[in-house]
Amino acid sequence: MDALLVADGRFGDSRAIGERNAARFVLGLRLMAQKETRHPEVLHRLSRLSREELLPLLGDPVLRNAFEDDMAKLENGRPDALGLAALAARLPLGTDGLGPCERMATPHVRPWPEYGPAWLWTEMNPADRVPGELSVRLRRLYDGSIEGGPAADPVIPSPDMCRRLSRGADLLTRLLPQVGPSVLRHVSVVGFTRGESADGPLQSLSGGDPLPSAILMAPERLTDPWTAAETLLHEGVHLKLFDALRSGALLRAADLSVPIPWRQTPWRLVRVLVALHFYVHMLVFQEAARHADDTLRAEFGDPPADEVVDEVSPDTEAARDGTYGTSLERARYLAGYVLALPEDHLTADGRRFLHWLLDALNLVHEDSGITPPAGVAGVVPVRPPAATGQAAVVRRSARAMARPMPEQGELLVVNTDTAAMHWLNARSWLIYSLCDGRDAHAVAAEYGRRSGAAGEAAHDHVAACMSELTAAGLLE
Known part of the structure; x- marks a missing residue:
């Protein structure tokens, strides 16, 4: 089970996900430098950094938020409102392996250095060479990440809290030696806070766009190592999926409203898939906890006897019937709902994602009652070639920039007019x-020669790929 959840190259392999995000960051910086009129040289300089120098910047909450905000502005046709370059021009971007926000943390604590460069939100004191603006922006992101605003300032962790957090990470990585390090790799900063949510006191949350790469948790989550480990898994899984979805969409109807029997308010369809992803990982964690050996139990104590999930909301179907109180019940409902959707609601990546989760779910619980649909996950039927225009001369658009990822067998291409990113697999890369x-006939012939595809198959592959690349504005 542990191995299966990290095996998928698109959604499970954290190193591959990280490489895609780094490539997207570099290409996005190059695109912004084309549109930026005040500080393009800063963005060019950042885009030329080595991977080791780039990753602390990609994981910095303020810089990542500014980057994602600028990408959204470009996608919405607002190149005159970019802000990342002006911010980066005022920040020290050294080569010491620290991001700008991390430089403010006093003391500087890394809770699991062997698995990733996460740091703790301690006292945030702007150093002489870090402008106070950075601290202000970080606090603004913190305030905006908690529903209804924070109830208090961030809780500064004591040495004992730091030790307990590291102990929870140690338990997680020993219990799930592949999933544990994989999810921790996507965490850049851990902070502690107290607040209120619609469902009661805040237990923990993971930052998406509001507070990227960050986990906030109530200090009480450190009471025992099993709860700490579960919290790190829970929120780390969300951050990992957030990063994975930067390189591909799962849904064509992400805003579809879905009734949730244990909640009063319906969820968007994208949240259904996020929750299913979490519950499958939680079921694997619970199974591993049940089989924890004597060494782990002697060091960390016995795991909780009963599953602890957030309570169902009052006046819901689940509250009336006493149902949906376990991760398995909820996973069954969410998976069943997605399986019942029309096929065109999911992209090819969405179908692959669903198959992967259902494989894991059925490995944990053979009697889950969920049967994946027949067919190969992620395969889209080849569309028939157009009746005319197959011999047209085709060339790559000048309105495109590309970044090859040979280790992944992918090419990342951005349409500079729309800022849309496109991930080409080996087949599409070759045709492009x-x-x-x-x-087009010559393209099909050469593609067939290089790929070994038979004549008719080569023709179909090229026709379908050209249609998609032309629609994306990457071919003329």
């Missing part, structure tokens, strides 16, 4: 590279 001014 052959569109250099030759006609």
Whole structure:
């Protein structure tokens, strides 16, 4: 089970996910430098940093938020409102492996250095070479990440809290030696806070766009190592999926409203998939906890005897019937709902994602009652070629920039007009590279020669790929 959850190259392999995010960051910086009129040289300089120098910037909550905000502005046709370059021009971007916000943390604490460069939100004191604006922006992101605003300032962790957090991470990585390190790799900062949510006192949350790469948790989550480990898994899984979804959409109807029997308010369909992803991981954690050996139990104590999930909301179907009180019941409901949707509601990546989760779910519980649909996950039927225009001369658009990822077998291409990112697999990459001014018949012939595809199959592959690349504005 542990191995299966990290095996998928798109959604499970944290190193591959990290490489895609780094490539997207670099290409996004290059695109912004084209649009930026005040500080383009800063963005060019950042885009040329080594991977080791780049990752602390990508994981910095303020810089990542500014980057994602600028990408959204470009996608919405607002290149005149970019803010990342002006911010980066005022920040020290050294080569010491620290992000700008991390430099303010006093003391500087890394809770699991062997698994990733996460740091703790301690006292945030702007140093002489870090402008106070950075602290103000970080606090603004903190305030905006908690529903209804925070009830208090961040809780500064004591040495004992730091030790307990590291102990929870140690338990997680020993209980799930593949999933544990994988999710921790997506955490940049851990902070402690107290607040209120619609469902009661805040237990924990993971930052998406509001507070990127960050986990906030109530100090009480450190009471015992099992709760700490579960919290790190819970929120780390969300951060991992957030990063994975930067390189592909799962849904064509993400805003579809879905009734949730244990909640009064319906969820958007995208939240259904996020929750299913979490519950499957939690079921694997629970199974591993049940089978914890004597060494782990002697060191960390016995795992909780009963599953602890957030309570169902009052006046709901679940509250009336006493149902949906376990992760398995909720996973069954969410998976069943998605499986019943029309096929066109999910993208090819969405179908692959669903198959992967259902494989894991059925490995944990053979009697889960969920049967994946027949067919190969993630495969889209080849569309028939157009009746005309197959011999047209085709070439790559000048309104595109690309970044190759040979280790992943992918090419990342951005349409500079729309700021839309497109991830080409090995087949699409090859076809795209052959569109250099030759006609479509010549492209198909050369593609067939290089790929070994038979004549008709090569023709179908090229016709379908060209149709998609043309629609994306990457071919002319």
